[in-house]
Amino acid sequence: MKENSIVVLRFGQTPGIINREETDIVQTPMECFSRAVLGKTQFIVVILSGRNISARSLVFELCRCLKKNPLTKEIPVIVLMDSIHREILVKFHESGVTLFKNYKSGSCIDLNQIKDLIGGRDQAVNLRGLLKKICPALNYIKIDDRYELIVCGAYMNRMALGGIRLHEVCETHNHLNCEYFVSPRMAL
8 A cells, every 4th residue: 555545436437537646446345444444544535426326325334434443533535426415415424524526427536636625725515514505305216226316305206306406406505595495385
């Protein structure tokens, strides 16, 4: 293991990584944990596709174990995901994840930018702040092992959300002005 390395867990189909000096790239949560407990880990980056439903519980468990272990509890854990998902963010927050960053599908991840997140030189997304911004009425209904339907709980889960409404209203502070959030048809 390299001195002052970065451990990157790439889970499933994720984008490429550039500026990989001092980086250990692993494919499983167990391998990530093993590398982290060896010491000399600067921070841990978990790259996860929001569509990888089966991998979520493994990643949550990894984060909980990292934060409970005396050898790794001080190591910052950064999660990079291709989508914003309120329920996943809540579980990451409960698991002790330090920062969250949304990446665009098809883009490469620059580890120098991740270092800037840790150093505070880039706009890091604190999970608590992000959760305050997202509408609490968002619900996710599993369709199958790979897909979920995002619906509005304030409209009795009868309105599917996507596109502009989801990204410009429900996932921002604008949800505070949404007619369904202000006057829900059902309790949140």
